[in-house]
Amino acid sequence: MATDPLSAGEHLLEVDGRPQWYHVAGRGPVCLVHPGGPGLGWEYLRMPELETHLTVVYLEPIGTGRSARFDRADDYSIDRYTEFLGRVLDHLAVPAPLLLGHSHGGFVAQTYALSRPERLGGLVLYATSPATGPDFWTAAVTNVQLFPQQYPDRPAAADIPPAFRAALTADTDAAYCEALRRLLPVYLADPWGERSLLEDVQHGLRAWVAPSRAQEPRPFDVRASLAGLTVPSLILTGAHDFICGPRWAQALAAAIPDARLVTFDDSGHLPHVEEAHTFAATVAGFAHGRQPGPN
Incomplete structure:
Protein backbone atom coordinates (compact mmCIF):
# COMPACT_ATOMS: atom_id res chain seq x y z
CA MET A 1 0.00 0.00 0.00
CA ALA A 2 1.24 3.49 -0.86
CA THR A 3 2.83 5.58 1.89
CA ASP A 4 2.60 8.98 0.18
CA PRO A 5 -0.95 10.16 1.10
CA LEU A 6 -1.46 11.52 -2.42
CA SER A 7 0.05 8.72 -4.50
CA ALA A 8 -2.28 7.04 -6.97
CA GLY A 9 -4.28 4.14 -5.62
CA GLU A 10 -6.11 3.18 -2.46
CA HIS A 11 -5.21 4.39 1.02
CA LEU A 12 -6.16 3.43 4.56
CA LEU A 13 -6.30 6.00 7.35
CA GLU A 14 -7.14 5.07 10.94
CA VAL A 15 -9.53 7.51 12.63
CA ASP A 16 -9.65 6.76 16.35
CA GLY A 17 -8.98 3.12 15.56
CA ARG A 18 -11.60 2.90 12.81
CA PRO A 19 -10.75 2.46 9.11
CA GLN A 20 -11.28 5.28 6.65
CA TRP A 21 -10.41 4.36 3.07
CA TYR A 22 -9.88 6.79 0.22
CA HIS A 23 -8.72 6.57 -3.39
CA VAL A 24 -6.44 8.90 -5.38
CA ALA A 25 -6.34 9.40 -9.15
CA GLY A 26 -5.16 12.09 -11.54
CA ARG A 27 -2.76 14.97 -11.18
CA GLY A 28 -2.94 18.70 -10.53
CA PRO A 29 -4.55 20.69 -7.71
CA VAL A 30 -6.10 18.48 -5.05
CA CYS A 31 -9.86 18.00 -4.93
CA LEU A 32 -11.36 15.87 -2.14
CA VAL A 33 -14.69 14.34 -3.19
CA HIS A 34 -17.40 13.20 -0.79
CA PRO A 35 -20.08 10.98 -2.40
CA GLY A 36 -23.79 11.10 -1.66
CA GLY A 37 -26.35 8.66 -0.38
CA PRO A 38 -25.91 8.23 2.46
CA GLY A 39 -24.78 4.68 1.91
CA LEU A 40 -23.49 4.89 -1.66
CA GLY A 41 -20.09 3.56 -2.62
CA TRP A 42 -17.64 6.03 -4.12
CA GLU A 43 -17.46 4.38 -7.53
CA TYR A 44 -20.59 6.01 -9.00
CA LEU A 45 -18.87 9.40 -8.59
CA ARG A 46 -15.66 8.46 -10.42
CA MET A 47 -14.78 11.32 -12.79
CA PRO A 48 -12.05 10.25 -15.23
CA GLU A 49 -12.21 13.48 -17.24
CA LEU A 50 -11.72 15.58 -14.13
CA GLU A 51 -8.71 13.46 -13.23
CA THR A 52 -6.91 14.84 -16.30
CA HIS A 53 -7.00 18.26 -14.63
CA LEU A 54 -6.92 17.59 -10.89
CA THR A 55 -5.66 15.14 -8.31
CA VAL A 56 -9.00 13.70 -7.24
CA VAL A 57 -9.25 12.12 -3.80
CA TYR A 58 -12.40 10.01 -3.55
CA LEU A 59 -13.57 9.40 -0.01
CA GLU A 60 -15.02 5.96 0.75
CA ARG A 72 -26.52 2.16 15.39
CA ALA A 73 -27.83 3.70 12.19
CA ASP A 74 -28.06 7.11 13.87
CA ASP A 75 -24.30 7.06 14.40
CA TYR A 76 -24.05 7.86 10.68
CA SER A 77 -24.74 11.53 11.35
CA ILE A 78 -23.65 14.52 9.29
CA ASP A 79 -21.38 15.51 12.16
CA ARG A 80 -19.74 12.07 12.11
CA TYR A 81 -19.21 12.19 8.33
CA THR A 82 -17.75 15.68 8.76
CA GLU A 83 -15.36 14.43 11.44
CA PHE A 84 -13.99 11.70 9.19
CA LEU A 85 -13.74 14.04 6.21
CA GLY A 86 -11.78 16.51 8.31
CA HIS A 104 -25.82 14.17 0.78
CA GLY A 105 -22.06 14.67 0.53
CA GLY A 106 -22.89 18.32 -0.11
CA PHE A 107 -24.47 18.52 3.34
CA VAL A 108 -21.21 17.22 4.77
CA ALA A 109 -19.14 19.64 2.67
CA GLN A 110 -21.23 22.62 3.79
CA THR A 111 -20.91 21.58 7.42
CA TYR A 112 -17.14 21.27 7.15
CA ALA A 113 -16.74 24.55 5.24
CA LEU A 114 -18.73 26.40 7.87
CA SER A 115 -16.66 24.95 10.70
CA ARG A 116 -13.17 25.20 9.11
CA PRO A 117 -13.25 27.65 6.19
CA GLU A 118 -9.55 28.45 6.59
CA ARG A 119 -8.66 24.89 5.51
CA LEU A 120 -10.22 25.18 2.06
CA ALA A 127 -26.47 18.57 -6.85
CA THR A 128 -27.21 19.39 -3.24
CA SER A 129 -29.25 21.74 -1.05
CA PRO A 130 -28.78 24.06 1.93
CA ALA A 131 -31.79 22.49 3.66
CA THR A 132 -34.00 19.44 3.89
CA GLY A 133 -37.33 19.17 5.63
CA PRO A 134 -40.98 18.80 4.55
CA ASP A 135 -40.73 21.02 1.43
CA PHE A 136 -37.61 19.25 0.22
CA TRP A 137 -38.95 15.72 0.65
CA THR A 138 -42.48 16.47 -0.55
CA ALA A 139 -41.12 17.90 -3.79
CA ALA A 140 -38.84 14.88 -4.32
CA VAL A 141 -41.60 12.34 -3.67
CA THR A 142 -43.97 14.22 -5.97
CA ASN A 143 -41.40 14.12 -8.77
CA VAL A 144 -40.99 10.37 -8.30
CA GLN A 145 -44.74 9.82 -8.48
CA LEU A 146 -45.05 11.93 -11.64
CA PHE A 147 -42.14 10.26 -13.43
CA PRO A 148 -44.22 7.58 -15.24
CA GLN A 149 -46.34 10.34 -16.79
CA GLN A 150 -43.24 11.80 -18.43
CA TYR A 151 -42.58 8.52 -20.24
CA PRO A 152 -45.99 6.98 -20.99
CA ASP A 153 -44.48 4.87 -23.79
CA ARG A 154 -41.83 3.38 -21.50
CA PRO A 155 -43.17 0.50 -19.37
CA ALA A 156 -40.04 0.62 -17.23
CA ALA A 157 -40.99 4.14 -16.06
CA ALA A 158 -43.94 2.67 -14.16
CA ASP A 159 -41.46 0.82 -11.96
CA ILE A 160 -39.98 4.02 -10.52
CA PRO A 161 -42.54 4.63 -7.70
CA PRO A 162 -42.40 0.97 -6.56
CA ALA A 163 -38.60 1.08 -6.71
CA PHE A 164 -38.62 4.18 -4.53
CA ARG A 165 -40.79 2.42 -1.95
CA ALA A 166 -38.54 -0.62 -2.10
CA ALA A 167 -35.49 1.54 -1.38
CA LEU A 168 -37.24 3.03 1.66
CA THR A 169 -38.17 -0.37 3.10
CA ALA A 170 -35.13 -2.48 2.13
CA ASP A 171 -33.60 -4.32 5.08
CA THR A 172 -30.49 -5.80 3.47
CA ASP A 173 -27.63 -4.29 1.50
CA ALA A 174 -28.51 -6.41 -1.53
CA ALA A 175 -32.18 -5.35 -1.51
CA TYR A 176 -31.26 -1.69 -1.06
CA CYS A 177 -28.72 -1.76 -3.89
CA GLU A 178 -31.15 -3.51 -6.24
CA ALA A 179 -33.91 -0.99 -5.47
CA LEU A 180 -31.56 1.93 -6.18
CA ARG A 181 -30.50 0.37 -9.49
CA ARG A 182 -34.17 0.14 -10.47
CA LEU A 183 -34.66 3.74 -9.35
CA LEU A 184 -31.72 5.18 -11.31
CA PRO A 185 -33.72 6.33 -14.37
CA VAL A 186 -35.30 9.10 -12.30
CA TYR A 187 -31.82 10.47 -11.59
CA LEU A 188 -31.07 11.06 -15.29
CA ALA A 189 -32.43 13.69 -17.64
CA ASP A 190 -32.77 11.24 -20.55
CA PRO A 191 -32.50 7.73 -19.08
CA TRP A 192 -33.34 5.89 -22.27
CA GLY A 193 -31.70 8.23 -24.76
CA GLU A 194 -28.33 6.54 -24.37
CA ARG A 195 -28.92 3.11 -22.95
CA SER A 196 -25.29 2.36 -22.22
CA LEU A 197 -25.06 5.38 -19.90
CA LEU A 198 -27.87 4.12 -17.65
CA GLU A 199 -26.52 0.58 -17.71
CA ASP A 200 -23.00 1.73 -16.84
CA VAL A 201 -24.23 3.65 -13.79
CA GLN A 202 -26.43 0.74 -12.70
CA HIS A 203 -23.55 -1.70 -13.07
CA GLY A 204 -21.16 0.45 -11.04
CA LEU A 205 -23.54 1.30 -8.20
CA ARG A 206 -22.87 -0.18 -4.76
CA ALA A 207 -24.91 0.66 -1.68
CA TRP A 208 -25.21 -0.17 2.02
CA VAL A 209 -28.52 0.16 3.82
CA ALA A 210 -27.49 1.03 7.40
CA PRO A 211 -26.30 4.60 6.70
CA SER A 212 -29.51 5.32 4.79
CA ARG A 213 -31.57 4.66 7.92
CA ALA A 214 -29.89 7.35 10.03
CA GLN A 215 -32.19 9.97 11.55
CA GLU A 216 -30.73 13.40 12.25
CA PRO A 217 -32.08 15.09 15.40
CA ARG A 218 -33.46 17.86 13.21
CA PRO A 219 -33.75 18.58 9.46
CA PHE A 220 -30.57 19.87 7.85
CA ASP A 221 -30.75 23.65 7.37
CA VAL A 222 -27.69 25.90 7.19
CA ARG A 223 -29.19 28.74 5.17
CA ILE A 243 -34.35 15.90 -5.80
CA CYS A 244 -31.67 18.63 -5.65
CA GLY A 245 -32.54 20.66 -8.71
CA PRO A 246 -32.38 24.35 -9.60
CA ARG A 247 -34.69 25.46 -6.79
CA TRP A 248 -32.21 24.29 -4.17
CA ALA A 249 -29.16 25.39 -6.13
CA GLN A 250 -30.62 28.88 -6.36
CA ALA A 251 -31.20 28.84 -2.61
CA LEU A 252 -27.51 28.05 -2.14
CA ALA A 253 -26.49 30.80 -4.54
CA ALA A 254 -28.71 33.29 -2.74
CA ALA A 255 -27.25 32.36 0.65
CA ILE A 256 -23.51 32.19 -0.13
CA PRO A 257 -21.79 35.50 -0.89
CA ASP A 258 -20.38 35.68 -4.44
CA ALA A 259 -21.17 32.03 -5.17
CA ARG A 260 -21.13 30.99 -8.83
CA LEU A 261 -24.05 28.93 -10.09
CA VAL A 262 -23.82 26.66 -13.13
CA THR A 263 -26.82 24.76 -14.50
CA PHE A 264 -26.37 21.76 -16.79
CA ASP A 265 -29.33 21.90 -19.14
CA ASP A 266 -29.13 18.28 -20.30
CA SER A 267 -28.61 16.63 -16.91
CA GLY A 268 -30.48 15.35 -13.91
CA HIS A 269 -28.73 14.42 -10.66
CA LEU A 270 -25.53 13.17 -12.33
CA PRO A 271 -24.01 15.80 -14.68
CA HIS A 272 -20.56 14.27 -14.18
CA VAL A 273 -21.92 11.32 -16.18
CA GLU A 274 -24.51 13.00 -18.39
CA GLU A 275 -22.32 15.94 -19.48
CA ALA A 276 -18.93 14.66 -18.42
CA HIS A 277 -16.75 16.92 -20.58
CA THR A 278 -18.49 20.17 -19.67
CA PHE A 279 -18.69 19.14 -16.04
CA ALA A 280 -14.95 18.44 -15.84
CA ALA A 281 -14.07 21.68 -17.62
CA THR A 282 -16.31 23.65 -15.27
CA VAL A 283 -14.82 22.23 -12.08
CA ALA A 284 -11.24 22.42 -13.41
CA GLY A 285 -11.76 26.03 -14.48
CA PHE A 286 -12.99 26.90 -11.02
CA ALA A 287 -10.05 25.09 -9.43
CA HIS A 288 -7.62 27.04 -11.57
CA GLY A 289 -9.32 30.36 -10.86
CA ARG A 290 -11.15 30.78 -14.14
CA GLN A 291 -14.82 31.44 -14.71
CA PRO A 292 -16.95 28.27 -14.76
CA GLY A 293 -18.73 26.94 -17.81
CA PRO A 294 -22.10 27.82 -19.34
CA ASN A 295 -25.01 29.00 -17.24
Missing part, protein backbone atom coordinates in the same frame (compact mmCIF):
# COMPACT_ATOMS: atom_id res chain seq x y z
CA PRO A 61 -17.68 7.14 3.21
CA ILE A 62 -18.13 5.53 6.59
CA GLY A 63 -20.65 2.71 6.40
CA THR A 64 -19.60 1.81 2.84
CA GLY A 65 -16.94 -0.39 1.31
CA ARG A 66 -14.21 -1.13 3.85
CA SER A 67 -14.61 2.06 5.86
CA ALA A 68 -15.82 2.20 9.46
CA ARG A 69 -19.05 0.61 10.61
CA PHE A 70 -21.13 1.71 13.59
CA ASP A 71 -23.58 -0.24 15.75
CA ARG A 87 -9.35 13.83 9.45
CA VAL A 88 -8.65 12.89 5.84
CA LEU A 89 -8.00 16.53 4.93
CA ASP A 90 -5.65 16.86 7.89
CA HIS A 91 -3.87 13.67 6.81
CA LEU A 92 -3.41 14.95 3.25
CA ALA A 93 -1.87 18.15 4.66
CA VAL A 94 -2.53 20.05 1.42
CA PRO A 95 -2.85 23.84 1.67
CA ALA A 96 -6.12 25.21 0.27
CA PRO A 97 -7.56 22.05 -1.34
CA LEU A 98 -10.85 21.98 -3.21
CA LEU A 99 -13.73 20.16 -1.51
CA LEU A 100 -16.54 18.73 -3.66
CA GLY A 101 -19.65 17.26 -2.07
CA HIS A 102 -22.34 15.53 -4.10
CA SER A 103 -25.95 15.33 -2.87
CA GLY A 121 -9.29 26.90 -1.16
CA GLY A 122 -12.66 26.32 -2.75
CA LEU A 123 -16.00 24.57 -2.27
CA VAL A 124 -18.00 22.78 -4.96
CA LEU A 125 -21.59 22.04 -3.94
CA TYR A 126 -22.80 19.56 -6.51
CA ALA A 224 -28.76 31.30 7.93
CA SER A 225 -25.12 30.33 8.48
CA LEU A 226 -24.09 30.37 4.81
CA ALA A 227 -24.24 34.17 4.69
CA GLY A 228 -20.96 34.19 6.64
CA LEU A 229 -19.18 31.64 4.42
CA THR A 230 -15.96 33.08 3.02
CA VAL A 231 -14.78 30.10 0.94
CA PRO A 232 -15.00 30.65 -2.86
CA SER A 233 -17.96 28.50 -3.88
CA LEU A 234 -19.19 26.89 -7.08
CA ILE A 235 -22.72 25.50 -7.18
CA LEU A 236 -23.60 22.88 -9.79
CA THR A 237 -27.08 21.63 -10.63
CA GLY A 238 -28.82 19.64 -13.32
CA ALA A 239 -31.87 21.29 -14.85
CA HIS A 240 -33.81 18.01 -14.56
CA ASP A 241 -32.64 16.89 -11.12
CA PHE A 242 -35.69 15.46 -9.34
Whole structure:
Protein backbone atom coordinates (compact mmCIF):
# COMPACT_ATOMS: atom_id res chain seq x y z
CA MET A 1 0.00 0.00 0.00
CA ALA A 2 1.24 3.49 -0.86
CA THR A 3 2.83 5.58 1.89
CA ASP A 4 2.60 8.98 0.18
CA PRO A 5 -0.95 10.16 1.10
CA LEU A 6 -1.46 11.52 -2.42
CA SER A 7 0.05 8.72 -4.50
CA ALA A 8 -2.28 7.04 -6.97
CA GLY A 9 -4.28 4.14 -5.62
CA GLU A 10 -6.11 3.18 -2.46
CA HIS A 11 -5.21 4.39 1.02
CA LEU A 12 -6.16 3.43 4.56
CA LEU A 13 -6.30 6.00 7.35
CA GLU A 14 -7.14 5.07 10.94
CA VAL A 15 -9.53 7.51 12.63
CA ASP A 16 -9.65 6.76 16.35
CA GLY A 17 -8.98 3.12 15.56
CA ARG A 18 -11.60 2.90 12.81
CA PRO A 19 -10.75 2.46 9.11
CA GLN A 20 -11.28 5.28 6.65
CA TRP A 21 -10.41 4.36 3.07
CA TYR A 22 -9.88 6.79 0.22
CA HIS A 23 -8.72 6.57 -3.39
CA VAL A 24 -6.44 8.90 -5.38
CA ALA A 25 -6.34 9.40 -9.15
CA GLY A 26 -5.16 12.09 -11.54
CA ARG A 27 -2.76 14.97 -11.18
CA GLY A 28 -2.94 18.70 -10.53
CA PRO A 29 -4.55 20.69 -7.71
CA VAL A 30 -6.10 18.48 -5.05
CA CYS A 31 -9.86 18.00 -4.93
CA LEU A 32 -11.36 15.87 -2.14
CA VAL A 33 -14.69 14.34 -3.19
CA HIS A 34 -17.40 13.20 -0.79
CA PRO A 35 -20.08 10.98 -2.40
CA GLY A 36 -23.79 11.10 -1.66
CA GLY A 37 -26.35 8.66 -0.38
CA PRO A 38 -25.91 8.23 2.46
CA GLY A 39 -24.78 4.68 1.91
CA LEU A 40 -23.49 4.89 -1.66
CA GLY A 41 -20.09 3.56 -2.62
CA TRP A 42 -17.64 6.03 -4.12
CA GLU A 43 -17.46 4.38 -7.53
CA TYR A 44 -20.59 6.01 -9.00
CA LEU A 45 -18.87 9.40 -8.59
CA ARG A 46 -15.66 8.46 -10.42
CA MET A 47 -14.78 11.32 -12.79
CA PRO A 48 -12.05 10.25 -15.23
CA GLU A 49 -12.21 13.48 -17.24
CA LEU A 50 -11.72 15.58 -14.13
CA GLU A 51 -8.71 13.46 -13.23
CA THR A 52 -6.91 14.84 -16.30
CA HIS A 53 -7.00 18.26 -14.63
CA LEU A 54 -6.92 17.59 -10.89
CA THR A 55 -5.66 15.14 -8.31
CA VAL A 56 -9.00 13.70 -7.24
CA VAL A 57 -9.25 12.12 -3.80
CA TYR A 58 -12.40 10.01 -3.55
CA LEU A 59 -13.57 9.40 -0.01
CA GLU A 60 -15.02 5.96 0.75
CA PRO A 61 -17.68 7.14 3.21
CA ILE A 62 -18.13 5.53 6.59
CA GLY A 63 -20.65 2.71 6.40
CA THR A 64 -19.60 1.81 2.84
CA GLY A 65 -16.94 -0.39 1.31
CA ARG A 66 -14.21 -1.13 3.85
CA SER A 67 -14.61 2.06 5.86
CA ALA A 68 -15.82 2.20 9.46
CA ARG A 69 -19.05 0.61 10.61
CA PHE A 70 -21.13 1.71 13.59
CA ASP A 71 -23.58 -0.24 15.75
CA ARG A 72 -26.52 2.16 15.39
CA ALA A 73 -27.83 3.70 12.19
CA ASP A 74 -28.06 7.11 13.87
CA ASP A 75 -24.30 7.06 14.40
CA TYR A 76 -24.05 7.86 10.68
CA SER A 77 -24.74 11.53 11.35
CA ILE A 78 -23.65 14.52 9.29
CA ASP A 79 -21.38 15.51 12.16
CA ARG A 80 -19.74 12.07 12.11
CA TYR A 81 -19.21 12.19 8.33
CA THR A 82 -17.75 15.68 8.76
CA GLU A 83 -15.36 14.43 11.44
CA PHE A 84 -13.99 11.70 9.19
CA LEU A 85 -13.74 14.04 6.21
CA GLY A 86 -11.78 16.51 8.31
CA ARG A 87 -9.35 13.83 9.45
CA VAL A 88 -8.65 12.89 5.84
CA LEU A 89 -8.00 16.53 4.93
CA ASP A 90 -5.65 16.86 7.89
CA HIS A 91 -3.87 13.67 6.81
CA LEU A 92 -3.41 14.95 3.25
CA ALA A 93 -1.87 18.15 4.66
CA VAL A 94 -2.53 20.05 1.42
CA PRO A 95 -2.85 23.84 1.67
CA ALA A 96 -6.12 25.21 0.27
CA PRO A 97 -7.56 22.05 -1.34
CA LEU A 98 -10.85 21.98 -3.21
CA LEU A 99 -13.73 20.16 -1.51
CA LEU A 100 -16.54 18.73 -3.66
CA GLY A 101 -19.65 17.26 -2.07
CA HIS A 102 -22.34 15.53 -4.10
CA SER A 103 -25.95 15.33 -2.87
CA HIS A 104 -25.82 14.17 0.78
CA GLY A 105 -22.06 14.67 0.53
CA GLY A 106 -22.89 18.32 -0.11
CA PHE A 107 -24.47 18.52 3.34
CA VAL A 108 -21.21 17.22 4.77
CA ALA A 109 -19.14 19.64 2.67
CA GLN A 110 -21.23 22.62 3.79
CA THR A 111 -20.91 21.58 7.42
CA TYR A 112 -17.14 21.27 7.15
CA ALA A 113 -16.74 24.55 5.24
CA LEU A 114 -18.73 26.40 7.87
CA SER A 115 -16.66 24.95 10.70
CA ARG A 116 -13.17 25.20 9.11
CA PRO A 117 -13.25 27.65 6.19
CA GLU A 118 -9.55 28.45 6.59
CA ARG A 119 -8.66 24.89 5.51
CA LEU A 120 -10.22 25.18 2.06
CA GLY A 121 -9.29 26.90 -1.16
CA GLY A 122 -12.66 26.32 -2.75
CA LEU A 123 -16.00 24.57 -2.27
CA VAL A 124 -18.00 22.78 -4.96
CA LEU A 125 -21.59 22.04 -3.94
CA TYR A 126 -22.80 19.56 -6.51
CA ALA A 127 -26.47 18.57 -6.85
CA THR A 128 -27.21 19.39 -3.24
CA SER A 129 -29.25 21.74 -1.05
CA PRO A 130 -28.78 24.06 1.93
CA ALA A 131 -31.79 22.49 3.66
CA THR A 132 -34.00 19.44 3.89
CA GLY A 133 -37.33 19.17 5.63
CA PRO A 134 -40.98 18.80 4.55
CA ASP A 135 -40.73 21.02 1.43
CA PHE A 136 -37.61 19.25 0.22
CA TRP A 137 -38.95 15.72 0.65
CA THR A 138 -42.48 16.47 -0.55
CA ALA A 139 -41.12 17.90 -3.79
CA ALA A 140 -38.84 14.88 -4.32
CA VAL A 141 -41.60 12.34 -3.67
CA THR A 142 -43.97 14.22 -5.97
CA ASN A 143 -41.40 14.12 -8.77
CA VAL A 144 -40.99 10.37 -8.30
CA GLN A 145 -44.74 9.82 -8.48
CA LEU A 146 -45.05 11.93 -11.64
CA PHE A 147 -42.14 10.26 -13.43
CA PRO A 148 -44.22 7.58 -15.24
CA GLN A 149 -46.34 10.34 -16.79
CA GLN A 150 -43.24 11.80 -18.43
CA TYR A 151 -42.58 8.52 -20.24
CA PRO A 152 -45.99 6.98 -20.99
CA ASP A 153 -44.48 4.87 -23.79
CA ARG A 154 -41.83 3.38 -21.50
CA PRO A 155 -43.17 0.50 -19.37
CA ALA A 156 -40.04 0.62 -17.23
CA ALA A 157 -40.99 4.14 -16.06
CA ALA A 158 -43.94 2.67 -14.16
CA ASP A 159 -41.46 0.82 -11.96
CA ILE A 160 -39.98 4.02 -10.52
CA PRO A 161 -42.54 4.63 -7.70
CA PRO A 162 -42.40 0.97 -6.56
CA ALA A 163 -38.60 1.08 -6.71
CA PHE A 164 -38.62 4.18 -4.53
CA ARG A 165 -40.79 2.42 -1.95
CA ALA A 166 -38.54 -0.62 -2.10
CA ALA A 167 -35.49 1.54 -1.38
CA LEU A 168 -37.24 3.03 1.66
CA THR A 169 -38.17 -0.37 3.10
CA ALA A 170 -35.13 -2.48 2.13
CA ASP A 171 -33.60 -4.32 5.08
CA THR A 172 -30.49 -5.80 3.47
CA ASP A 173 -27.63 -4.29 1.50
CA ALA A 174 -28.51 -6.41 -1.53
CA ALA A 175 -32.18 -5.35 -1.51
CA TYR A 176 -31.26 -1.69 -1.06
CA CYS A 177 -28.72 -1.76 -3.89
CA GLU A 178 -31.15 -3.51 -6.24
CA ALA A 179 -33.91 -0.99 -5.47
CA LEU A 180 -31.56 1.93 -6.18
CA ARG A 181 -30.50 0.37 -9.49
CA ARG A 182 -34.17 0.14 -10.47
CA LEU A 183 -34.66 3.74 -9.35
CA LEU A 184 -31.72 5.18 -11.31
CA PRO A 185 -33.72 6.33 -14.37
CA VAL A 186 -35.30 9.10 -12.30
CA TYR A 187 -31.82 10.47 -11.59
CA LEU A 188 -31.07 11.06 -15.29
CA ALA A 189 -32.43 13.69 -17.64
CA ASP A 190 -32.77 11.24 -20.55
CA PRO A 191 -32.50 7.73 -19.08
CA TRP A 192 -33.34 5.89 -22.27
CA GLY A 193 -31.70 8.23 -24.76
CA GLU A 194 -28.33 6.54 -24.37
CA ARG A 195 -28.92 3.11 -22.95
CA SER A 196 -25.29 2.36 -22.22
CA LEU A 197 -25.06 5.38 -19.90
CA LEU A 198 -27.87 4.12 -17.65
CA GLU A 199 -26.52 0.58 -17.71
CA ASP A 200 -23.00 1.73 -16.84
CA VAL A 201 -24.23 3.65 -13.79
CA GLN A 202 -26.43 0.74 -12.70
CA HIS A 203 -23.55 -1.70 -13.07
CA GLY A 204 -21.16 0.45 -11.04
CA LEU A 205 -23.54 1.30 -8.20
CA ARG A 206 -22.87 -0.18 -4.76
CA ALA A 207 -24.91 0.66 -1.68
CA TRP A 208 -25.21 -0.17 2.02
CA VAL A 209 -28.52 0.16 3.82
CA ALA A 210 -27.49 1.03 7.40
CA PRO A 211 -26.30 4.60 6.70
CA SER A 212 -29.51 5.32 4.79
CA ARG A 213 -31.57 4.66 7.92
CA ALA A 214 -29.89 7.35 10.03
CA GLN A 215 -32.19 9.97 11.55
CA GLU A 216 -30.73 13.40 12.25
CA PRO A 217 -32.08 15.09 15.40
CA ARG A 218 -33.46 17.86 13.21
CA PRO A 219 -33.75 18.58 9.46
CA PHE A 220 -30.57 19.87 7.85
CA ASP A 221 -30.75 23.65 7.37
CA VAL A 222 -27.69 25.90 7.19
CA ARG A 223 -29.19 28.74 5.17
CA ALA A 224 -28.76 31.30 7.93
CA SER A 225 -25.12 30.33 8.48
CA LEU A 226 -24.09 30.37 4.81
CA ALA A 227 -24.24 34.17 4.69
CA GLY A 228 -20.96 34.19 6.64
CA LEU A 229 -19.18 31.64 4.42
CA THR A 230 -15.96 33.08 3.02
CA VAL A 231 -14.78 30.10 0.94
CA PRO A 232 -15.00 30.65 -2.86
CA SER A 233 -17.96 28.50 -3.88
CA LEU A 234 -19.19 26.89 -7.08
CA ILE A 235 -22.72 25.50 -7.18
CA LEU A 236 -23.60 22.88 -9.79
CA THR A 237 -27.08 21.63 -10.63
CA GLY A 238 -28.82 19.64 -13.32
CA ALA A 239 -31.87 21.29 -14.85
CA HIS A 240 -33.81 18.01 -14.56
CA ASP A 241 -32.64 16.89 -11.12
CA PHE A 242 -35.69 15.46 -9.34
CA ILE A 243 -34.35 15.90 -5.80
CA CYS A 244 -31.67 18.63 -5.65
CA GLY A 245 -32.54 20.66 -8.71
CA PRO A 246 -32.38 24.35 -9.60
CA ARG A 247 -34.69 25.46 -6.79
CA TRP A 248 -32.21 24.29 -4.17
CA ALA A 249 -29.16 25.39 -6.13
CA GLN A 250 -30.62 28.88 -6.36
CA ALA A 251 -31.20 28.84 -2.61
CA LEU A 252 -27.51 28.05 -2.14
CA ALA A 253 -26.49 30.80 -4.54
CA ALA A 254 -28.71 33.29 -2.74
CA ALA A 255 -27.25 32.36 0.65
CA ILE A 256 -23.51 32.19 -0.13
CA PRO A 257 -21.79 35.50 -0.89
CA ASP A 258 -20.38 35.68 -4.44
CA ALA A 259 -21.17 32.03 -5.17
CA ARG A 260 -21.13 30.99 -8.83
CA LEU A 261 -24.05 28.93 -10.09
CA VAL A 262 -23.82 26.66 -13.13
CA THR A 263 -26.82 24.76 -14.50
CA PHE A 264 -26.37 21.76 -16.79
CA ASP A 265 -29.33 21.90 -19.14
CA ASP A 266 -29.13 18.28 -20.30
CA SER A 267 -28.61 16.63 -16.91
CA GLY A 268 -30.48 15.35 -13.91
CA HIS A 269 -28.73 14.42 -10.66
CA LEU A 270 -25.53 13.17 -12.33
CA PRO A 271 -24.01 15.80 -14.68
CA HIS A 272 -20.56 14.27 -14.18
CA VAL A 273 -21.92 11.32 -16.18
CA GLU A 274 -24.51 13.00 -18.39
CA GLU A 275 -22.32 15.94 -19.48
CA ALA A 276 -18.93 14.66 -18.42
CA HIS A 277 -16.75 16.92 -20.58
CA THR A 278 -18.49 20.17 -19.67
CA PHE A 279 -18.69 19.14 -16.04
CA ALA A 280 -14.95 18.44 -15.84
CA ALA A 281 -14.07 21.68 -17.62
CA THR A 282 -16.31 23.65 -15.27
CA VAL A 283 -14.82 22.23 -12.08
CA ALA A 284 -11.24 22.42 -13.41
CA GLY A 285 -11.76 26.03 -14.48
CA PHE A 286 -12.99 26.90 -11.02
CA ALA A 287 -10.05 25.09 -9.43
CA HIS A 288 -7.62 27.04 -11.57
CA GLY A 289 -9.32 30.36 -10.86
CA ARG A 290 -11.15 30.78 -14.14
CA GLN A 291 -14.82 31.44 -14.71
CA PRO A 292 -16.95 28.27 -14.76
CA GLY A 293 -18.73 26.94 -17.81
CA PRO A 294 -22.10 27.82 -19.34
CA ASN A 295 -25.01 29.00 -17.24
